Amino acid sequence: MRIDHWFYMLPLRLRSLFSRRSVEQDLDDELQYHLAQRTEEFIAKGMSPDDARYAALREMDGLTQRKEECRDARGVNFIDNTLRDVRYAWRILKKSPGFALVAILTLTLAIGANAVVFGILNGLILRPLNAPHAENLYGTEYGDDSGWGSYPNYLDLRDRNRCFESLAAWEFVFAGLDTGNDPVRSTGYSVTGNYFDVLGVQPYLGRLFHAADERGYGSAPYLVLTYAYWHAHFQDDRNVVGRTVRLNKHPFTIIGVAPEDFRGTLLFGSPDFFIPIVNLDQVNGGAELNARGSNRGIFQALGHLKPGVTLAQAITDVNSVGAWLRKMYPRETGRNQASLSHPGLSGLTQPVQAFVAALMLLAGLILLAACANLGGLFAAHASDRSREIALRLALGSSRRRILQGLFVEATLISLAGGAAGLLLSVALLRRLSVWQPFPGTGLYIPVTPDTRVYLIALALALVSGLLFGIVPVRQVLRTDPYQIVKAGSAGRVGRRITVRDLLLAAQIAICALLVTASMVAVRGLVRSLYGRVGFEPRNVMLAGVNLAMGGYSGESVPAMQKRMIDAMETIPGVERVGLVNNYPPLGYAAGSRINIFKDETRDLNPSNAAAMPYHYEVSDGYFGAAETRLLAGRDFTPHDNANAPLVAVANRAFAARMFGSMAGAIGGYCRMQDGNRVQIVGVVEDGKYLSLTEDQQPAIFLPFLQSPMSQVWLVVRSSRDPQQLAAAIRNRIHVLDAGLPVDTQTWNTMLNVVMFPARVATVALGVLGTMGAILSITGIFGMAAYSVSRRLKELGIRVALGAQRTEVLRAALGRAFKLLALGSAAGLALGILASQVLASIVYQATPRDPLVLIGVVLSMAVVGLLATWIPAHRAMSLDPLSLLREE
Amino acid sequence: MSRPSDLVQGTLDLLLLKILALEPLNGWAISQRLKQVSGDILQVSDGSLYPALHKLEQEGWITAEWKASENNRRAKFYSLTRLGRRQLQQEAANWTRLSDAITHVVRLDEA
Numbered sequence: 001m002r003i004d005h006w007f008y009m010l011p012l013r014l015r016s017l018f019s020r021r022s023v024e025q026d027l028d029d030e031l032q033y034h035l036a037q038r039t040e041e042f043i044a045k046g047m048s049p050d051d052a053r054y055a056a057l058r059e060m061d062g063l064t065q066r067k068e069e070c071r072d073a074r075g076v077n078f079i080d081n082t083l084r085d086v087r088y089a090w091r092i093l094k095k096s097p098g099f100a101l102v103a104i105l106t107l108t109l110a111i112g113a114n115a116v117v118f119g120i121l122n123g124l125i126l127r128p129l130n131a132p133h134a135e136n137l138y139g140t141e142y143g144d145d146s147g148w149g150s151y152p153n154y155l156d157l158r159d160r161n162r163c164f165e166s167l168a169a170w171e172f173v174f175a176g177l178d179t180g181n182d183p184v185r186s187t188g189y190s191v192t193g194n195y196f197d198v199l200g201v202q203p204y205l206g207r208l209f210h211a212a213d214e215r216g217y218g219s220a221p222y223l224v225l226t227y228a229y230w231h232a233h234f235q236d237d238r239n240v241v242g243r244t245v246r247l248n249k250h251p252f253t254i255i256g257v258a259p260e261d262f263r264g265t266l267l268f269g270s271p272d273f274f275i276p277i278v279n280l281d282q283v284n285g286g287a288e289l290n291a292r293g294s295n296r297g298i299f300q301a302l303g304h305l306k307p308g309v310t311l312a313q314a315i316t317d318v319n320s321v322g323a324w325l326r327k328m329y330p331r332e333t334g335r336n337q338a339s340l341s342h343p344g345l346s347g348l349t350q351p352v353q354a355f356v357a358a359l360m361l362l363a364g365l366i367l368l369a370a371c372a373n374l375g376g377l378f379a380a381h382a383s384d385r386s387r388e389i390a391l392r393l394a395l396g397s398s399r400r401r402i403l404q405g406l407f408v409e410a411t412l413i414s415l416a417g418g419a420a421g422l423l424l425s426v427a428l429l430r431r432l433s434v435w436q437p438f439p440g441t442g443l444y445i446p447v448t449p450d451t452r453v454y455l456i457a458l459a460l461a462l463v464s465g466l467l468f469g470i471v472p473v474r475q476v477l478r479t480d481p482y483q484i485v486k487a488g489s490a491g492r493v494g495r496r497i498t499v500r501d502l503l504l505a506a507q508i509a510i511c512a513l514l515v516t517a518s519m520v521a522v523r524g525l526v527r528s529l530y531g532r533v534g535f536e537p538r539n540v541m542l543a544g545v546n547l548a549m550g551g552y553s554g555e556s557v558p559a560m561q562k563r564m565i566d567a568m569e570t571i572p573g574v575e576r577v578g579l580v581n582n583y584p585p586l587g588y589a590a591g592s593r594i595n596i597f598k599d600e601t602r603d604l605n606p607s608n609a610a611a612m613p614y615h616y617e618v619s620d621g622y623f624g625a626a627e628t629r630l631l632a633g634r635d636f637t638p639h640d641n642a643n644a645p646l647v648a649v650a651n652r653a654f655a656a657r658m659f660g661s662m663a664g665a666i667g668g669y670c671r672m673q674d675g676n677r678v679q680i681v682g683v684v685e686d687g688k689y690l691s692l693t694e695d696q697q698p699a700i701f702l703p704f705l706q707s708p709m710s711q712v713w714l715v716v717r718s719s720r721d722p723q724q725l726a727a728a729i730r731n732r733i734h735v736l737d738a739g740l741p742v743d744t745q746t747w748n749t750m751l752n753v754v755m756f757p758a759r760v761a762t763v764a765l766g767v768l769g770t771m772g773a774i775l776s777i778t779g780i781f782g783m784a785a786y787s788v789s790r791r792l793k794e795l796g797i798r799v800a801l802g803a804q805r806t807e808v809l810r811a812a813l814g815r816a817f818k819l820l821a822l823g824s825a826a827g828l829a830l831g832i833l834a835s836q837v838l839a840s841i842v843y844q845a846t847p848r849d850p851l852v853l854i855g856v857v858l859s860m861a862v863v864g865l866l867a868t869w870i871p872a873h874r875a876m877s878l879d880p881l882s883l884l885r886e887e
Numbered sequence: 888m889s890r891p892s893d894l895v896q897g898t899l900d901l902l903l904l905k906i907l908a909l910e911p912l913n914g915w916a917i918s919q920r921l922k923q924v925s926g927d928i929l930q931v932s933d934g935s936l937y938p939a940l941h942k943l944e945q946e947g948w949i950t951a952e953w954k955a956s957e958n959n960r961r962a963k964f965y966s967l968t969r970l971g972r973r974q975l976q977q978e979a980a981n982w983t984r985l986s987d988a989i990t991h992v993v994r995l996d997e998a
Contacts, residue, residue, distance in 0.1 A: 008947025008968060026953075030914060030963045031937060033956075037915040038933065061934035069938035073945050 107417025139302030206256030418461025512827020518769025534687010578622030
């Protein structure tokens with residue numbers, strides 16, 4: 001039946017589409033034949049030929065309308081009409097290029113901003129890892145103090161949980177990788193034997209290791225390279241499998257290469273290699289792995305949930321294992337509630353989600369403002385054309401046809417704007433994804449645009465096109481062709497508040513909000529750049545040395561470190577030299593806390609701890625080199641070594657919390673987790689330790705000789721050129737040990753990492769604020785230009801009657817300025833309210849800042865001035881004579 | 888769209904199909920035949936005839952060709968297709984069923 005149907009129908013439809021002219025001719029011939037017959041009939045009845053012809057036409061009840069119905073019957077009329085509308089819309093837009101350009105520019109900005117933000121959302125949150133079934137892959141959150149930071153605890157979680165199919169874990173390993181030349185500092189993952197099998201990763205070359213390869217502590221000196229590292233350092237040599245390389249001087253056998261699209265289980269960076277976690281201690285030269293109380297054995301445990309297990313059930317299950325551990329090992333396991341999340345952003349899930357949500361909100365505001373802007377533009381455009389529309393209605397067009405035409409016009413503009421916005425966003429996203437915010441760390445932002453981004457941009461463009469296409473609908477539906485054709489287009493000058501006014505005020509409010517937000521953020525960033533953080537990062541070069549990479553252990557570690565400090569002091573121009581274990585404050589947002597107990601506490605259960613300060617093990621020259629001010633008591637001396645009584649220097653916050661006052665702290669005692677008593681000998685100023693936005697935290701400094709560590713940073717203060725200084729530092733260390741990798745950078749460079757969120761937020765807000773301002777300009781410009789052009793005649797009369805220029809200006813632009821002032825005030829108020837949210841991202845963001853208020857008012861005034869410049873010019877240079885003659 | 892107010896909706900299609908089942912006709916002739924067979928009871932305005940014909944043509948129930956008319960002018964003649972014949976049977980059956988039912992109800996009322 002259907003096929004029969006198409007057999008008859010298809011040729012007809014094709015003919016209607018492609019031989020339109022002959023089909024139309026046929027239609028006309030057919031109806032004319034009928035008319036002719038009817039006319040003859042009427043003539044035969046005795047009418048005059050003219051009367052008969054009119055009567056026949058009346059019988060037909062409107063020839064044009066009946067023809068249109070016949071066309072509708074063809075079923076392709078919609079396509080045909082649309083094509084005509086497209087051509088017509090194109091001609092209209094070409095005739096008003098200003099309107100088209102402003103509309104397209106507005107959309108380009110809005111779609112571009114939203115596509116970029118969606119690209120970021122897509123890259124960071126929506127897109128799972130490159131592993132099969134990533135949608136039910138969950139992992140622990142790094143740094144939530146839930147106790148899953150140690151390898152023994154991971155083993156218990158692996159064996160006791162009931163929610164994971166199987167559980168793998170991994171930890172970073174930073175090591176000198178020696179492939180025969182000089183050792184290169186590189187970053188790897190040390191992973192449990194089942195890691196690749198849990199993730200379902202297949203080797204690109206050779207093999208990957210499995211659970212069976214682990215036959216006990218230190219039993220598996222195997223290494224798997226990532227594709228990128230193999231490609232860059234081994235030139236795609238397929239014979240690397242079986243070769244032996246050295247990690248921190250320990251031999252490892254390359255057994256395979258991971259596939260190209262597998263870059264570990266964190267989104268922000270790619271490791272260079274994978275080794276079994278049972279060999280981690282061998283590389284690091286310590287005995288950390290089997291320490292249950294450690295929080296540096298596991299970065300993350302992860303696995304697929306069993307079928308049917310919900311996330312909430314899994315979290316409950318994991319916490320019940322945690323509760324069991326706490327009962328079994330009360331000494332070692334102090335813990336919080338654990339949560340699970342998709343791996344990829346571990347430890348950063350919350351802040352990244354919050355940041356992206358904030359961006360989406362702002363981009364949404366931009367889109368709203370743009371839509372309001374476009375609605376206003378379209379309404380103005382439609383009322384400029386009210387005469388043409390009235391004429392078309394009078395000539396027999398249906399309102400539906402006219403609306404359809406307006407929609408086609410809106411769609412054309414939104415497609416053009418959408419395409420331009422998409423191109424812009426793709427270019428931006430490409431730039432973002434090759435950008436390395438911290439050179440040398442291998443960190444990048446994985447936001448390559450994909451089909452989803454394109455589709456969303458297209459959908460947004462079309463939806464907004466239809467949204468603002470709706471605005472003039474009411475206007476068209478209410479058009480009374482008789483009135484308009486009679487009265488002319490100049491029409492009435494509205495005094496009441498129109499939809500357009502409301503749209504414009506709303507748009508200006510949104511834009512002023514964006515401008516306020518960006519100014520608050522910029523001011524906050526500037527302040528945090530010059531704020532006091534407890535040390536002076538300027539003029540300091542840091543040199544990171546991991547003695548484990550040189551094969552040092554035991555007594556030789558502090559001895560070598562002392563030699564390095566002495567060597568630094570011989571560099572000409574160097575003023576002070578200090579040393580800090582692991583990382584300095586604010587270094588890579590890394591820091592760890594220890595439990596400190598009151599001296600009288602006997603039960604050293606972690607829940608009895610009096611404070612959990614950040615701890616830093618430093619040399620006696622550190623406070624001088626860092627310019628951390630000593631407030632009371634004494635600095636460390638070289639005699640605070642392993643044989644001397646245990647001493648510590650507290651920061652002011654720690655002293656206040658433990659002893660009530662600085663004076664009370666000096667000479668006071670407290671206890672460490674292992675029960676040893678430590679005497680506080682000095683108090684230093686407070687500072688920032690993990691992030692610039694943190695509340696004031698307690699911190700404690702211990703002499704490095706009393707708890708040596710192979711990974712240290714030397715703090716070298718000098719007013720010399722940093723580049724030369726870095727070369728000299730490397731030189732001195734290579735004199736001491738030629739094979740030791742050294743990482744040199746300024747302290748400010750390292751601070752870039754903790755400054756990164758604030759910087760990104762500021763840049764994003766700055767860009768969005770600028771876009772808001774541009775949108776305001778286009779919106780006000782459109783409105784002002786329109787109101788001037790509509791009232792040219794009235795203004796001309798006023799000038800002719802002797803109005804002053806200021807009066808003309810007030811008449812022409814008063815309304816625009818009123819709207820601007822109203823919208824700006826509303827936006828400013830909203831911005832001040834919203835700044836509470838900003839304060840959580842941008843350090844010291846406060847809207848109660850006269851500079852910000854003045855800045856916002858000034859920039860909105862500039863916006864108004866720029867936007868009304870051309871219309872004002874036009875109103876001022878009116879020539880009443882020629883104007884009045886024209887109409 | 889102008890609809891014949893005095894025709895039950897959808898019956899215009901049936902009438903046109905039935906008329907064309909007898910012989911191929913042009914639009915003018917169809918309008919004359921309609922008047923003639925229904926004794927002026929079924930009024931189909933000139934305006935609504937052609938859209939209806941074009942719709943039937945698009946459905947594939949009738950097909951058209953240009954031929955010389957009785958007064959030797961070029962006119963568009965419609966004829967029933969195989970599909971149209973089947974459609975006519977269906978619609979006629981429907982109509983019979985419907986009118987029988989209505990007649991039945993009307994008679995019930997009277998009795």
